[in-house]
Ligand SMILES: [Zn+2]
């Protein structure tokens with residue numbers, strides 16, 4: 200007999216060789232897709248021959264979903280091989296949302312092909328075939344794939360040193376795979392193939408061009424429908440499309456990948472964001488600085504970035520007798536600013552802030568609109584304080600984050616407090632007392648603020664604990680928007696000091712923090728969250744005057760001058776188009792207010808107001824409109 204311990208603490212006795220599927224059934228876990236045995240993922244078809252802690256994962260578990268989607272990729276490959284026996288299979292992993300398979304049929308798949316494949320996947324799933332794991336000698340695998348001409352699989356096999364190789368078999372179809380997998384294809388109920396694209400074998404442009412088919416599957420049709428609806432919504436809000444349509448930013452091939460250009464309208468919004476956050480920081484005792492984009496590699500050798508962060512940095516350039524790199528982080532520069540003066544305990548905390556431009560190497564495949572770029576500007580700051588000030592400084596930054604989120608109407612977020620893992624002595628430096636004290640302070644501060652948080656053991660940086668604010672975006676994603684990170688290490692590496700009350704030198708603690716992320720990410724986030732409809736305080740063009748005919752142009756200019764004189768961002772549509780066309784264009788360009796000016800308005804000193812959100816508001820005196828929009832701007836409605 201063996202003992203099986205379940206997550207609820209219960210222990211059950213079984214005969215040696217009992218299958219995990221049997222244990223799941225006994226535990227009433229009909230939703231189980233895969234098991235975790237002593238922390239390791241295993242097929243439900245696997246059998247136990249010794250005592251073990253067993254946990255079952257369903258579709259709701261990220262790991263369970265991964266197995267579900269990975270098994271769906273196998274089903275896709277099986278369907279393709281049935282319909283295109285000459286197809287050569289490459290790889291088929293699960294991804295964040297679904298799965299793909301790279302396949303070569305000597306030409307791209309047509310939409311009709313994809314439809315047939317999807318229908319055939321449904322048929323195969325309905326047959327509810329068992330999925331079995333088989334292990335065969337490596338030589339045999341090479342022979343089999345050799346006969347089939349599966350050249351990509353052979354190449355993959357080449358890299359597997361093991362004497363035996365595992366395969367997964369469903370019906371007659373076998374695919375080399377480490378697993379684990381679902382026990383049956385019948386668990387895959389709702390299937391949708393989403394798109395196809397070209398993909399080089401191994402991402403290498405000198406090698407074969409393969410066809411990648413993307414798909415997604417769910418246990419129920421309702422889940423699939425909901426997913427597809429969300430996908431539509433995400434497309435509608437996609438900042439890459441909207442950013443182009445609304446002339447916010449652009450990329451140019453001649454300029455290089457991942458290097459965005461901020462167009463005038465985008466630059467306007469960015470300037471408002473930058474002024475907004477800078478003003479808030481100045482009010483809260485931050486000092487704003489500027490540092491150059493280039494720095495000696497020596498600086499990053501001291502900071503440790505050269506050792507730990509080098510693959511994200513651009514290679515150094517030799518200039519005279521210096522080696523320079525593009526700045527990937529602002530921290531060392533702010534440290535240099537701290538070191539410009541002898542600091543006493545009375546001077547602390549010192550809060551140094553910068554809209555700091557940084558350059559980071561991101562692989563071209565990961566670049567995505569403004570979301571992931573190679574040149575970015577971070578709303579960065581570093582606070583240097585005494586150990587007894589850490590809690591108050593941390594709480595003040597949390598307060599700043601709350602104020603900012605109120606202005607942006609961000610209410611759907613979660614606080615992740617990342618702590619060290621006392622068992623991981625390799626990664627975390629060993630001053631257990633220091634860790635405990637620092638983490639205790641952060642917990643206390645959050646408790647005193649009455650904020651609920653989610654503790655992530657082992658999520659801390661090696662240099663200290665941190666708080667990440669995870670925001671739920673309008674497109675259903677979770678993003679880290681703000682972060683506060685304690686750092687005990689850099690002050691030591693740079694030998695930072697302040698003179699204490701006792702007249703002796705002490706080491707300050709450093710806090711890295713970013714409130715509105717990089718300007719690039721914040722812009723992507725805002726475009727998607729507002730679906731392009733920037734509120735009046737952020738809108739690049741707050742109002743547009745639409746003269747009905749040329750004879751109203753003079754009045755239109757008078758109105759413009761009055762509004763612009765009040766600091767509003769106003770344009771005139773002086774084109775020859777009909778008024779209905781001008782209104783339509785203003786709507787497409789998401790202008791919050793359109794002010795129609797015709798004979799009646801010119802005579803009475805009024806404008807006919809059309810609001811983006813409230814529709815037609817009728818004719819009002821200019822001063823009345825001014826009051827309305829001023830209120831909207833100051834309240835950030
Ligand atoms: Zn697999």
Ligand SMILES: [Zn+2]
Nearest residue numbers: 529530581711
């Ligand atoms: Zn930093």
